[in-house]
Amino acid sequence: MDQRITELIETLPHMHSKLKGMRDTLLTNLVMLGEIPAPTFREHNRMSFLVNRFTQYHMLNCSTDEVGNGLGIIPGKNGERNILIVAHLDTVFDETVDHTISIEPNRVKGPAVGDNALGVATLATIPALLEELDIQLNSNLILMGSSRSLGHGNIEGLRFFLDNTDMPVHEGVCIEGVKLGRLSHTSIGMARCEVTYRLPEEYDWTRFGAVGSIVTINELINRILEIPVPRRPKTSIVLGSISGGRSFNTIASDAVLRFEIRSESNQMVHTLRQQIEDIAAEVSSHNGSEVEIQILAQRNPGGISFSHPLASNARAIMKSLDINPRISPSTSELSAFIDHKIPALTLGLTDGENLNKPEESIEIEPIYNGLTQLLAMLVAIDKGYCDET
Numbered sequence: 001m002d003q004r005i006t007e008l009i010e011t012l013p014h015m016h017s018k019l020k021g022m023r024d025t026l027l028t029n030l031v032m033l034g035e036i037p038a039p040t041f042r043e044h045n046r047m048s049f050l051v052n053r054f055t056q057y058h059m060l061n062c063s064t065d066e067v068g069n070g071l072g073i074i075p076g077k078n079g080e081r082n083i084l085i086v087a088h089l090d091t092v093f094d095e096t097v098d099h100t101i102s103i104e105p106n107r108v109k110g111p112a113v114g115d116n117a118l119g120v121a122t123l124a125t126i127p128a129l130l131e132e133l134d135i136q137l138n139s140n141l142i143l144m145g146s147s148r149s150l151g152h153g154n155i156e157g158l159r160f161f162l163d164n165t166d167m168p169v170h171e172g173v174c175i176e177g178v179k180l181g182r183l184s185h186t187s188i189g190m191a192r193c194e195v196t197y198r199l200p201e202e203y204d205w206t207r208f209g210a211v212g213s214i215v216t217i218n219e220l221i222n223r224i225l226e227i228p229v230p231r232r233p234k235t236s237i238v239l240g241s242i243s244g245g246r247s248f249n250t251i252a253s254d255a256v257l258r259f260e261i262r263s264e265s266n267q268m269v270h271t272l273r274q275q276i277e278d279i280a281a282e283v284s285s286h287n288g289s290e291v292e293i294q295i296l297a298q299r300n301p302g303g304i305s306f307s308h309p310l311a312s313n314a315r316a317i318m319k320s321l322d323i324n325p326r327i328s329p330s331t332s333e334l335s336a337f338i339d340h341k342i343p344a345l346t347l348g349l350t351d352g353e354n355l356n357k358p359e360e361s362i363e364i365e366p367i368y369n370g371l372t373q374l375l376a377m378l379v380a381i382d383k384g385y386c387d388e389t
Contacts, residue, residue: 004385005313008376009320016321016372018133022125026367027103029053029124034101034110034117040153043068043089043145050089050124050145057127059143067160068147074127076139076382081170083381084142084342085126086158086333087119088149092356109361114352118177118362120145122349122371129375137382142167146333154297158336171310171381172337172344174330175374178355180366181323182348184330185311186303187338188234189269191261195220195280196292197244198254213255214244216289220257223279227272233264237272262331264301299331302338310343310386317376321369343388347374 054072091112101110147157244255337344349370
């Protein structure tokens with residue numbers, strides 16, 4: 001292990017102890033941000049609160065952009081490099097859901113509290129954390145709450161920023177509320193798709209094979225399950241959700257299947273997507289239903305190697321804090337960094353339960369380990385310990 005990292009690791013117990021004193025500040029930001037609904041494409045109110053927090057800490061360039069990202073900059077002592085820290089603003093819950101956040105002695109409960117209110121709250125608290133630890137980085141630290149990340153958003157917020165910023169980004173860190181130990185530094189190829197079957201208004205029920213749309217979706221699923229999926233390159237087809245129909249006694253006129261193709265190979269993703277599109281069209285032709293196929297999101301494989309200093313130092317810092325690294329590829333914001341050839345990784349902050357359910361909860365005590373690993377990584381990146389030689 002690099003001696004410089006060893007020396008940094010020796011400071012972590014003191015850092016961990018000091019961060020415990022920031023509990024109230026972090027949880028206040030968590031409640032105030034988490035109780036603001038932020039469904040994808042409607043994150044404006046949460047973004048505005050975040051930017052106001054940045055302004056209160058006297059950060060530079062506190063602003064938003066055309067797609068609703070919230071930004072602020074903590075200037076470095078020399079400003080020779082820029083580190084971009086990102087947490088996605090949006091959640092899977094809309095305004096009809098009660099967003100009340102409750103704090104219990106050992107945990108916090110509420111919709112999207114772990115995905116990703118804690119990540120955004122950490123972003124809002126970073127200036128105070130650095131001040132408490134008396135850390136002044138040489139690098140400029142760009143803090144960004146990214147918009148349009150989930151689902152149909154297709155990480156548009158971060159993509160837009162990286163496509164249009166005049167500031168060269170040297171390294172990136174993506175913050176997710178859960179799970180502690182999460183370490184992603186690669187992305188797999190992915191295509192997220194939606195197939196919709198509809199019966200035309202003048203549907204011919206006398207034709208051979210005439211059925212409702214639910215039966216048609218079922219036939220498509222059965223055909224997809226028959227597709228041979230290779231073990232190498234690692235590949236999977238994830239059937240995510242189906243919906244359709246209106247009532248017990250009414251034949252469904254429409255039905256929707258949502259699925260995701262994942263593979264280490266872009267070519268395999270393309271091949272399977274085309275195969276499923278052909279099957280969907282063939283099934284439609286059997287019974288005269290109309291079919292619509294949408295590609296909602298795509299990712300390219302890539303990232304830094306297991307031995308890259310950014311990844312290896314992250315593992316060393318985690319292990320020193322008794323965090324078990326959970327290494328897995330990501331299809332989140334990390335993909336945008338990878339597309340721009342920027343070394344980056346994704347870190348989780350704590351443990352939680354019932355993710356993406358209204359009763360979602362996170363544990364408080366592990367957060368201090370999560371914050372310690374994050375700040376240690378920022379110091380390591382800033383000092384050049386994570387640069388590839």
